[in-house]
Amino acid sequence: MKKDIRTAVTAILGLTLMLGILYPLVITGIAQGVFPGNANGQLVYQHGKLVGSKEIGQQYTDLVYTSSGKVKLDDGEPVTTPDKRYFQTRPSGTVPADNAAATTFANYGPNDKVTEQAIASNAAAYLSLNRPYDPSLTLAQVPVDAVDTSASGIDPDISPANAAIQAHRVAAIRHLPLPTVMALVHRFTGQRGLGFSGEPSVNVMELNIALDRARA
């Protein structure tokens, strides 16, 4: 029995050294050498400032200020309003939205009134944001990804249909021709993995950055 215990203890310590220390270190070494961009999260810098990661969804919103010039707070979190110049990401279940340091599911059940209310309110917000620039837009045309909460809360992508609707607004606000905006949407639409896995997805950050460049 004593021998069994000694073997068990040395085994777990030895395997910890090999699998818990050496293995991650070797992988990190190779990753930083061969794919440094990916290994560090495809970060985007502008004017020397880190603005975000291409892989991580972000809020394209503006802070709301009170009359005394302070950031308006609600329940401790800043109140924001969508920046109409930019494509907007999917609804997020994290607090605050698109929190990439504390991700969480929204966990809305399929048969819950709370879920219906959340979806209905997302749809109303989406319509009020986009319908002024596309009067023919109806509730039936609103794509599910625009009203359903994402899983990660930091989904970087939207569906091509969602982007095509928002393109009307973005083009009008930025005084760009719609085809120019749509061309950018197509450029940043990622195809299915291996040609069949998943759905075509528009990367919102890449698209928004390209839009800023198009204006300049």
Added chain:
Amino acid sequence: MTAFGWITIFGFVALLTALALPLGRYMAAVYTGGHTWLDPVLGPVERLLYRCFGADPEQGQDWKAYAKSLLWFSLAGWVLLYIILRTQTFWDFTGLNPLHYHSAPWNVTFNTTSSFLTNTNWQYYGGETTMSYFSQMAGLTVQNFVSAAVGMVVVVALIRGIASRSGKSLGNFWRDLVRTCLYILLPLSILVALTLIFQGSIQNFTTYLFAHGLTSGGAQHIAMGPVASQEAIKELGTNGGGFFNVNSAHPFENPTGFTNILEMLAVLVIPAGLVFMFGRMVGAPRQGYAIYGAMMLMFLGAVIVCYIAEAHGSPAQHAAHINTALTHGADGGNLEGKEQRFGIAGSALFDVVTTVTSCGAVNSAIESFTGIGGAIPFANLSASETIFGGVGTGLYSMLLYVLLAVFLGGLMVGRTPEYLGKKIEAREIKLVAVGLLLTPLAALFSTALAVASQAGRASISAVGKGPQGFSETLYAYLSQANNNGSAFAGYTGFVQPSAGNLGSHGVTFADLLGGFTMLFARYGPILFTLGVAGLLAGKRVSPPGLGTMRTDNPTFVILLIGVIILVGALTFFPALLLGPIVQGLTGHLY
């Protein structure tokens, strides 16, 4: 539903089979002492490890000695992991706790330790708000490897018992453990980790970053870490414990449609490969094909139902008048709690892949699946890991069911039941029956306790009203008893006001009940399985005669599926009725 959705599902099955066949051959060589092409590199490391451990790899162990080594090793692993997790700040000097996170409280740590030790990876905590990089690497990643290896060596021992022509030896635990980690899990993990990084997973030791955002409201902190190395073994070892709270839905864990397929293949390739390995090790590949056929049929049934249900949309969406039909450029369906890049099919398939195995990784919120779509993971868990199942655990659970089916079949036709030439007698079948009932017993007993007590109901989430609250609870204990680890994530056992665990507290009832459920439902069946292996090892092999019931033809496959469904349904149907089935049958909102 789309053509691409169906191509994803059937393409995946084809890829899986194509990869599992050669892996099965390779693993048979690893466990029977044959030569592999990795010998020149790994041979010296292997011998060095035996010397350090002071273990004699050539010494055969009977089932009791094998079980004893396994239990001591597990106990040592439990203690070490608990210490590492509870002394998180002590390791700050390594620089691998950039945000100086404190340890989670004792009760949550008890749950987490038991969870990773038993290959469950149930997580009451969120990775990026609780764990230091050091805890993730030296603590959790190590158990991801070795808990998987423990599951695999048990099935290898059982197979040796079935195939044994002489004597009582089931092999040597230390040799099997080392060879599993070194020759199977480690090389595959390196391959998968590097592919994940090539596709966009991260692997660094940087502190969390602050990004200013493109607009004034867009500022965010971004969690970093050595993600890919843990992600790879999380899938390959059917562990499922995410580096981040949202698991494989996180873009750093699962960045593209390609990695989604890769991760699903990583989850199933070893459990599927083990089935083919079994056929080779008992000298009758057709026996392996028959079991593979039974597993694949049940798997496909689950995927198809789940995909159709999710593509249809949820009652909540319909009540809000959302158009869930497929339209040009949009997926339609129930995209609540799902990621755009995976879509409905990629989420439904992933969900089934990780709930038939004991993986329990998720790339979407299971709690948000429709009633019927959500009933599929329930059904998969109710089948007690026989549909591929966890690495090792799946095949040994399945083989126990095979013995049960052989016994029932034998009774029906009035012949002495035998499997691969070994007579199945009263003593074995008693162990099989009890071994198979331990997991359902643990699941249902814990659920009953949790819904009947005030302390248990405290864990139900605020949105979990009506049958959803029951579903959450049942799923929690079904998942922990099956060592799965996926969750209706609203169910809570850890209250954490802010990242880093200051001021946090665990829900003692849920943490302890869950922890003991996992330990009981892991080591109970393991001991019974090794016991069966020991009994079978000592039996003489009789040549097949005219009266032998064949176990490698379609009739037997159907009998086997029937037995699994019958046992699962009889055990779980009443409980399932109260939760997911009610939700699936009604458009009513609660």
